[in-house]
Amino acid sequence: MREIDREIRKILREIIGKREKAIKNGETDNDDLLGLLLESNMRQSNGNAKLGLSTEDVIEECKLFYFAGMETTSVLLTWTLILLSMHPEWQERAREEVLSHFGRAKPDFDSLSRLKTVTMILYEVLRLYPPATFLNRRTYKDMELGGIKYPAGVNLLLPLLFIHHDPDIWGKDASEFNPARFADGISNATKHQGAFFPFGGGPRICIGQNFALLEAKMALCAILQRFSFELSPSYTHAPYTVITLHPQHGAPIRLKKL
Numbered sequence: 001m002r003e004i005d006r007e008i009r010k011i012l013r014e015i016i017g018k019r020e021k022a023i024k025n026g027e028t029d030n031d032d033l034l035g036l037l038l039e040s041n042m043r044q045s046n047g048n049a050k051l052g053l054s055t056e057d058v059i060e061e062c063k064l065f066y067f068a069g070m071e072t073t074s075v076l077l078t079w080t081l082i083l084l085s086m087h088p089e090w091q092e093r094a095r096e097e098v099l100s101h102f103g104r105a106k107p108d109f110d111s112l113s114r115l116k117t118v119t120m121i122l123y124e125v126l127r128l129y130p131p132a133t134f135l136n137r138r139t140y141k142d143m144e145l146g147g148i149k150y151p152a153g154v155n156l157l158l159p160l161l162f163i164h165h166d167p168d169i170w171g172k173d174a175s176e177f178n179p180a181r182f183a184d185g186i187s188n189a190t191k192h193q194g195a196f197f198p199f200g201g202g203p204r205i206c207i208g209q210n211f212a213l214l215e216a217k218m219a220l221c222a223i224l225q226r227f228s229f230e231l232s233p234s235y236t237h238a239p240y241t242v243i244t245l246h247p248q249h250g251a252p253i254r255l256k257k258l
């Protein structure tokens, strides 16, 4: 682990060094996330230590954004392809919607946010196979929650996956894939506000949730426009958690060009 950590830090330091040089030489318009982080880092070098990020902070942010942003969205897309293979009727409905909005053309930002069936499908995949299966919190002082007193230093685990599968909250078909439950939005899909929280909640809610859904929609549209797909017979259904929720034996999928 230490070796991997050293390697990742070295790669990131090189990327950061290159960018810093490019900024100094005026060779970049610097309009991306790394640019923003480095701007903050440079404010620190200008003597305003409290305002800026240190280079170590920038490295940590790069690691967080890469991991939080890549793994999660990629498993969401993977489970979506698996579930749409298992439920070809929903695959067809999604394709019809995508083709009726865009035909074979590249989707534009505004229309992507108007896709109803695709959004319902992504919500239902996030409900059944949330990339983050639980959230952790620790009490930093003595506190009372829901009538129970906790001392400082207690680790609390919010079992997102179990709450998303609870029949008392979602009804008898809680474990079935039924995107129609989201037809009237998230608040009408469950009896309890807040029972659907694949992106967390409160002050630490996922900062990338809108971006993630947009990315997933973009990728899904591109696939639906060009291919129909089904699970290969070698697929074995075995969801398991290695930080995020994965199909343990991969997702062998057969694509057929349309």
Ligand code: HEM
Binding pocket: 064, 065, 068, 069, 070, 072, 073, 076, 130, 131, 132, 135, 136, 197, 198, 199, 200, 201, 203, 204, 205, 206, 207, 208, 209, 211, 212
């Ligand atoms: C399907 C995709 C995604 C899922 C399911 C997801 C889920 C989550 C969850 C549950 C949290 C809260 C963790 C907690 O409360 O302990 C979180 C935080 C975070 N996510 Fe995402 N995420 C996704 C995509 C992304 C993307 C695309 C980005 C960045 C571009 C991103 C960046 C972050 C960051 C920076 C945090 C930490 C926020 C903070 O602590 O203030 N996530 N995400």
